[in-house]
Amino acid sequence: MPLYSYKARDKRGQLHKGEQEASHKSSVAARLLDDRLTPVSIEEIEPSIKLEDLLKQYLPKKTIPLDDLVLFCRQMHALTKSGIPIMRAVFGLAETTNNEALSEVLQDIGSVLSRGKTLSQALHQHENFFSPIFISMVHVGESTGNLDQAFYQLVHYLEMMRDTKKKVSSALRYPTMVIASILIALVVVNVVVIPSFAKVFDKFGSDLPLATQMLLATSHFFIEYWWVLIGFIVSALFGMSRYLKTERGALNWDRIKLKLPIVGGLLNRICLSRFTRTFSMLFASGVPILQSIDISAESIGNLHIEKNVREMRIGIERGDSLSRTANSSGMFTPLILQMIAVGEESGALDALLLDVSEFYDEETDFQVQRLSGAIEPIMLLFMGAMILVLALGIFLPLWDLSANAR
Known part of the structure; x- marks a missing residue:
């Protein structure tokens, strides 16, 4: 930082x-x-x-997995509910946790607490481990005297985030394995299989079919200019990673992700579910609406949506209603806009947005289950086209050879 x-x-x-x-x-x-x-x-x-700083950029950074954060919140909920002092609870958990990074962070937090600071102030010094919503919920819990309830709400929030990540990763596991298998098959075919047939084709003495010429040219490029291919791939990956680390690059990539076929709608639902759940939880806890918008925007996980949500502050500061500013942002579905309008009129904005979040969670589960089925036909089509080109390129000359022999 x-x-x-x-x-x-x-x-x-x-x-x-x-x-x-x-x-x-x-x-x-x-x-x-x-x-x-x-x-x-x-x-x-x-x-x-410095050399140390350059090495730190490329070495893996210490992180606290969501599972450890969920366990930490559960333990803090039980300890604070039992009336155990915060500093004693933090030092105790620092000694018992199995995560080295979390242990170091809790030791430092305990030291800050011993100097008279609050828990939220201590968490502020470790923003790379604790998200703004985590810190804000703890601050609200300290202010209202309901710190145990704050940790209880954080448990449900972090579990929701963890379950969503697991569902998406499990849905993408099969397509990833298929793509990896296709790439490995392409390398083996071009490096091992086609060169063995090339020696036979050289003896034909006649023009080869176009598919065969394409296969031979591709195989020749793989064997003779592999270093160019590897250099291009490495340069492209390096340039793309550097571009995505810039603010403009990350913003453009997040905008493109929402327009991708099949997965774009799923990502949009996940982002909207995060926003509505986070905003509902903060608003119900008494966090001011402008601060709730800023914190909820950071929890979305998409810079394009986050940028447009943050601009809602301008309309609210002018005196516009939340429903009007949300409508002008263009980021929300009609269902969310309707719930916001009804919630403002009825005074049950937090409850209605929580219902919307649960509805989108159910839709996300359904879409994740269908994700593999939606991607599978595309994979099969691509594999079929590759096998067709390979079969035509190899067997057409062999058929010509057998015809000439007869």
Whole structure:
């Protein structure tokens, strides 16, 4: 994360200076305000290029899996409900967890708590492990005195996220295996099979069919210019990864994903389900509507939808209703827009949006189950075309040879 240097003043006017790691300047400002300090200036420190920093970019980073986060929230819910002090609970879980990264984070959080900070303030210092909704729910739980309920809600939220990821990955497992098998078969055919037939074809002394010429040319390219192919693939992957790391590249890719056939609609439903569930949970907990929109936008997982949802703030700050700003964003289905309008009129916005989220979860399950069946005909068509070209390219010359022999 970027490093920021800050200057802030306390109630007495005394100037404080320091450095903090955060994802945005606003995060540093929020921490300072939580510490009862008024920010004067916050500037990003340009990092000096070191060998260690370059290695960290390419080495795998420590992460906390969703399963460990779910278990952590369940344990914190039980401990806080039993009346055990937060600092004691955090240090106890740091010693018993099997995840090294989570243990280190909890040890640091416990140290911050021992200095008089709140749990949400301690979590702010580890935003790369804990999402904004996680931190906001803990902050709301601390403010209302219902920290155990906050962890209980986080358990259901994280379980929903985990189940959705597992369903999508399981649905894509079969197409991925088929594509990998096709690529391996192409390499074996071009490197091993076709060269053995090429020696026979050279003895024909007549023009070969077009399909055979294509196969021989492809095989020759694979064998003689394999380094060009590998260089092109590596360069393309490297350039694509660098482009997707830019803000514009990531935004364009997320926009394209929503328009993909078969999977585009599924991804859109998953994003809308995340938004409605997150917004419902935050709104029911008493989080202000503008803050709920910002946090819910970050939970969507698609930068294109997130950008348009964040722009809803402008309309709400002008005094427009949530339903009108949601309609103008163009990101929501008629069902969500209708539920928002009815929820605003009836005062049951959180309950209605939760119903919408559950409805989209059911639709997502149904679409995920049909995903393999929808992709399978395309795979079979592609494999059939490949086998047809291969069969024609190999057997047509053999038929000509047998005809000449007769």
